[in-house]
Amino acid sequence: MNNATLRHDTAMVHVDWQDGTSSDFPYIWLRDNDPAAFHPQTKERTGDLTSLSLDVLATKIETDGKVLTIWWSGDDTISTFDCDWLRSRSPGQRAADPAHTGFTYWRxxxxxxxxxxxxxxxxxxxxxxxxxxxxxxxxxxxxxxxxxxxxxxxxxxxxxxxxxxxxxxxxxxxxxxxxxxxxxxxxxxxxxxxxxxxxxxxxxxxxxxxxxxxxxxxxxxxxxxxxxxxxxxxxxxxxxxxxxxxxxxxxxxxxxxxxxxxxxxxxxxxxxxxxxxxxxxxxxxxxxxxxxxxxxxxxxxxxxxxxxxxxxxxxxxxxxxxxxxxxxxxxxxxxxxxxxxxxxxxxxxxxxxxxxxxxxxxxxxxxxx
Amino acid sequence: MNNATLRHDTAMVHVDWQDGTSSDFPYIWLRDNDPAAFHPQTKERTGDLTSLSLDVLATKIETDGKVLTIWWSGDDTISTFDCDWLRSRSPGQRAADPAHTGFTYWRxxxxxxxxxxxxxxxxxxxxxxxxxxxxxxxxxxxxxxxxxxxxxxxxxxxxxxxxxxxxxxxxxxxxxxxxxxxxxxxxxxxxxxxxxxxxxxxxxxxxxxxxxxxxxxxxxxxxxxxxxxxxxxxxxxxxxxxxxxxxxxxxxxxxxxxxxxxxxxxxxxxxxxxxxxxxxxxxxxxxxxxxxxxxxxxxxxxxxxxxxxxxxxxxxxxxxxxxxxxxxxxxxxxxxxxxxxxxxxxxxxxxxxxxxxxxxxxxxxxxxx
Missing domain, CATH: 3.60.130.10 (Clavaminate synthase-like)
Structure with missing residues (x-):
């Protein structure tokens, strides 16, 4: 994943992964899922979506292939995401569920x-x-x-x-x-x-x-x-x-x-x-x-x-x-x-x-x- | 309800009730809901729909305003229905539910x-x-x-x-x-x-x-x-x-x-x-x-x-x-x-x-x- 490349516009970050697949991450989604917005013990979401602007923008985005870092405009927040996690959560793709082990229909x-x-x-x-x-x-x-x-x-x-x-x-x-x-x-x-x-x-x-x-x-x-x-x-x-x-x-x-x-x-x-x-x-x-x-x-x-x-x-x-x-x-x-x-x-x-x-x-x- | 009048075609019985309303009862529905098709103690349905023909027909239908009686073709079955029950169950109308007592929205x-x-x-x-x-x-x-x-x-x-x-x-x-x-x-x-x-x-x-x-x-x-x-x-x-x-x-x-x-x-x-x-x-x-x-x-x-x-x-x-x-x-x-x-x-x-x-x-x- 070292060669992941980034583009961003006014609404999303576009990532081209090394294997040729790509993902689009809306800014508001990235802010809402900042790892710092979850309670360390209960793992529940404690961030407050109403305190975020829907027009939130990044001023700088970098990745070393392992971690993606975003500097946000409007406040001093810096978010860091694990790239493997980001990829597994690409918008539009359902997260894998280990409880779904498949069915065999029978007669x-x-x-x-x-x-x-x-x-x-x-x-x-x-x-x-x-x-x-x-x-x-x-x-x-x-x-x-x-x-x-x-x-x-x-x-x-x-x-x-x-x-x-x-x-x-x-x-x-x-x-x-x-x-x-x-x-x-x-x-x-x-x-x-x-x-x-x-x-x-x-x-x-x-x-x-x-x-x-x-x-x-x-x-x-x-x-x-x-x-x-x-x-x-x-x-x-x-x-x-x-x-x-x-x-x-x-x-x-x-x-x-x-x-x-x-x-x-x-x-x-x-x-x-x-x-x-x-x-x-x-x-x-x-x-x-x-x-x-x-x-x-x-x-x-x-x-x-x-x-x-x-x-x-x-x-x-x-x-x-x-x-x-x-x-x-x-x-x-x-x-x-x-x-x-x-x-x-x-x-x-x-x-x-x-x-x-x-x-x-x-x-x-x-x-x- | 003494003046309820009946018409029937190849699929349904049409009843004009005394108050000007009317109901249509498909034959197959009437056969499926014959009062004799329910267990006397558990009140569960014991009649077998697969034993009925979808083309079941009435040979004669009569009502005295209180009870509706149907003679079926093809076998010797005679079904009798309480007219008040029939009316409360008119197809296309949801049965009243005493649990639904209404909501008051508040602010x-x-x-x-x-x-x-x-x-x-x-x-x-x-x-x-x-x-x-x-x-x-x-x-x-x-x-x-x-x-x-x-x-x-x-x-x-x-x-x-x-x-x-x-x-x-x-x-x-x-x-x-x-x-x-x-x-x-x-x-x-x-x-x-x-x-x-x-x-x-x-x-x-x-x-x-x-x-x-x-x-x-x-x-x-x-x-x-x-x-x-x-x-x-x-x-x-x-x-x-x-x-x-x-x-x-x-x-x-x-x-x-x-x-x-x-x-x-x-x-x-x-x-x-x-x-x-x-x-x-x-x-x-x-x-x-x-x-x-x-x-x-x-x-x-x-x-x-x-x-x-x-x-x-x-x-x-x-x-x-x-x-x-x-x-x-x-x-x-x-x-x-x-x-x-x-x-x-x-x-x-x-x-x-x-x-x-x-x-x-x-x-x-x-x-x-």
Missing amino acids: QELGAAGVPRVGSDDVLNSDTALKNWLVSTQTFGFSIVEDLANNTQAGMDVARRIGFLRETNFGRTFEVQSKPNPNNLAYTSVALPLHTDLTNQELPPGFQFLHCMANEAEGGGSLFCDGYAIAEDLRLSDPEAFGLLSTISIPFRFHDENTDIRSRKNVINLDEDGQVIEICFNAHIADVLDLEPTLMVRFYRAYRQFMIMTRDPAYLVTLKLKAGEMVVFDNRRVLHGREAFDPQTGFRHLHGCYVDRGEFESRLRVLQR | QELGAAGVPRVGSDDVLNSDTALKNWLVSTQTFGFSIVEDLANNTQAGMDVARRIGFLRETNFGRTFEVQSKPNPNNLAYTSVALPLHTDLTNQELPPGFQFLHCMANEAEGGGSLFCDGYAIAEDLRLSDPEAFGLLSTISIPFRFHDENTDIRSRKNVINLDEDGQVIEICFNAHIADVLDLEPTLMVRFYRAYRQFMIMTRDPAYLVTLKLKAGEMVVFDNRRVLHGREAFDPQTGFRHLHGCYVDRGEFESRLRVLQR
Whole structure:
């Protein structure tokens, strides 16, 4: 970087780096990001943008290839920047995020044998095993942790290696078993078509943990599909349906004696670059659709098409969880469901909890330092 | 409604209600919302849309003004709907939400004396007082609870009347006081310009509770402004700035030894109708802006203009909290800050926690049943 060259005009510094790339740094950005404008302990920004003029100008700029130094007009401030840092923060370029380790979309071909597996002891005792498990869980959107101790604490201990548990109206943990007076279909023995949980919440829970304590009843297999794979296939095969599902929000609602929680969501959610980043699909708690009548008819076609794809064996992976296994999945990507079971033939009990994406990604960033 | 009249074509039923209004109900919507398609206990939808044809047709439709009955072609299904329910759910019309009780935007003129106040015992013991307090807290975006017991449990007891506490990387509760080795500027004695908390989280916390345990130091007054009022004034006075702040997302980040939590946010967030529904403004944890250089210069102008407005006395209400008072505010609407204080002159200690909007709105809906 010794040969970096500089030009500047009334608004920006233009740098031609040695490798032929270049960056434009607006003066106001440079002043706002002066390293002296951050608190030494908390690393938070303490500089005051309102005290800076938008027309701030440099009187002199120099670089030795390692450090860029700017003398500012109007006051005695001199700013020094590390050139590697400047380059990594070139305006118009997103900073690298170590939490984004990539996705592998999957379909039926993955099979139960293709689901990543890790031992509970490894995750509990090794930061490297923890990191590798988080990466593979994010890559496929799900994984299985094996050899958990036979108590409801064991699954939570694994989840807490990532971060604190996300509390919801169902508590900080929940028991998936057939109950009298259920307030949720999960607490019955009926089949559950594939869905994502709690789409009625402003922020549906991120990663879900289901520790199988017992699964002796006939039936009760667990079903999974990759919502991102389905959305991408729909984008190609039926662009109108994809467009409607990714732009029109619909109401979701859960209510019981003590709660009435509502939110609107798109079924398919995209980031600013059009990448699929979230699926919200839960027919059980979809509230009455409230779209304009003609849009409603078009939306129903799109919505039903997506629903048909979630039932298509081409996308399904089926597992029969065994006691001591815990399935972990990104509830905002991977849809889950279960086959009906007969509670007369044996006990079925899953102990569940959630950890949000924010905690998951934070842990991944810290482990990669 | 005795004179409601019906017409139907190949896709919809058209109803002219007695008062001159009308509704169009697509057949597929009627089949999907057949009252028989919901679980009697959980109230969740159990009907299967994929088993319905998009071309479903009625063979006969009748109404006596109270009930609408439809005989479907292709199978023996007969659906009966309550006419009042149908009308309240007319496609294209949003269902009424009892949690939406309206906002009053405020500026300096409100004054400290204008902030709604309620007694702690009333909120703890009366559901009516609780409901009225929630409505006034939502209307103004903040309120003060008085006469709390002198222990850190007292504020949480009030908060838990609404719902469970929102946990964050700072814990389920936090102590705002000057600390050695702070990881957050709140834990120092410096002035805090107005901001909203935790904009680096995918879902910033909703309502914030700050129970004043002691405030004997010189300085340390609490500052508030109504972010919705500022945004609406900006929309009129500087539409370009409003447009940029409501469409361009910027990165936020908090990191310390154990965490690295990042998210992108618009400073001003709008719902589908263009209504302001959230302010995310926190210069301390705004990460290095990464916009294209020319957009960056325009954005800085808009962002700085908003920041100047948050410092303008025309929008400020200043309070000096007393021990036993708790300020409660919508952290995604009302910006808060504090004057610097001198920790040598006396102790200042606030005990804080959050309850999210989802729990707040749910409680308001349940209390209004």
